[in-house]
Amino acid sequence: MTIVLNEHEWARDMIESRSLGAKPFETLSRVAKYYIDKDYSKKEVRGMLDTFLLQCEPTASLPKWAETLDYAVARALKYDAIKIDGIEITKPEMERIDALEGKQIRRLAFTLLCLAKYWDIVNPQGDHWVNSKDSEIMRMANINTSIKRQSLMYFNLNEVGMVQFSKKVDNTNVRVCFITPGETAMVVTDFRNLGYQYLKYHGEPYFECQNCGITTKLNDPVKGCKQKYCKECAVEVAMKQRVNSVMRQRGGSKLFN
Numbered sequence: 001m002t003i004v005l006n007e008h009e010w011a012r013d014m015i016e017s018r019s020l021g022a023k024p025f026e027t028l029s030r031v032a033k034y035y036i037d038k039d040y041s042k043k044e045v046r047g048m049l050d051t052f053l054l055q056c057e058p059t060a061s062l063p064k065w066a067e068t069l070d071y072a073v074a075r076a077l078k079y080d081a082i083k084i085d086g087i088e089i090t091k092p093e094m095e096r097i098d099a100l101e102g103k104q105i106r107r108l109a110f111t112l113l114c115l116a117k118y119w120d121i122v123n124p125q126g127d128h129w130v131n132s133k134d135s136e137i138m139r140m141a142n143i144n145t146s147i148k149r150q151s152l153m154y155f156n157l158n159e160v161g162m163v164q165f166s167k168k169v170d171n172t173n174v175r176v177c178f179i180t181p182g183e184t185a186m187v188v189t190d191f192r193n194l195g196y197q198y199l200k201y202h203g204e205p206y207f208e209c210q211n212c213g214i215t216t217k218l219n220d221p222v223k224g225c226k227q228k229y230c231k232e233c234a235v236e237v238a239m240k241q242r243v244n245s246v247m248r249q250r251g252g253s254k255l256f257n
Ligand SMILES: [Zn+2]
Pocket: 209, 210, 211, 212, 213, 214, 229, 230, 231, 232, 233, 234
């Protein structure tokens, strides 16, 4: 599952925007969980998923989706919804990361630390193990490099005692060994673009989109004009403004807020 700190809030957003998101099964599971926690029966929730699916995709075939929706409800019954306000990164942890040689390895260490803290909350017996997929870790860390270089970075982090590997041969799990109590340096509330958040913390030209909250690079940092939205949201916001202005010209009321 993609990491979401507040699953109910996330599900509510998807219901409101009638969106299946990039991973429909994950969305359906979270929407099911949201309804189950609102005390609807299993049967009611199953029906609500049909409705939600059709709201997102009016042409979807219910029989084709039936198995997926059944499974989403079963999964929702099995797991508790995740609700985490934020992950705290301490000053000693940040110093340890900042001392690493190389920009990418710092972003990787920061991302692994966030993930270890996240999994510790989700599973208190987790003991700082990170179970996320390699490709997902690299995406969150905003690192795009060869597998060889990725392995080298893990090797280096292991050498300086910041991570440990699972002994199992068929398992690439990593344990983070530098969780240190201390004064809070930063609170992470969004697991998208953790690498960029690390860079933003250190004063590099990144910003938080006012619409969706994702941290992205400033298009033109020297320009001075303050950028408000990420690329995707800028297109969406411009479209809504255009529709509203057409509605106004025709004497109608605003379609979007
Ligand atoms: Zn955005």
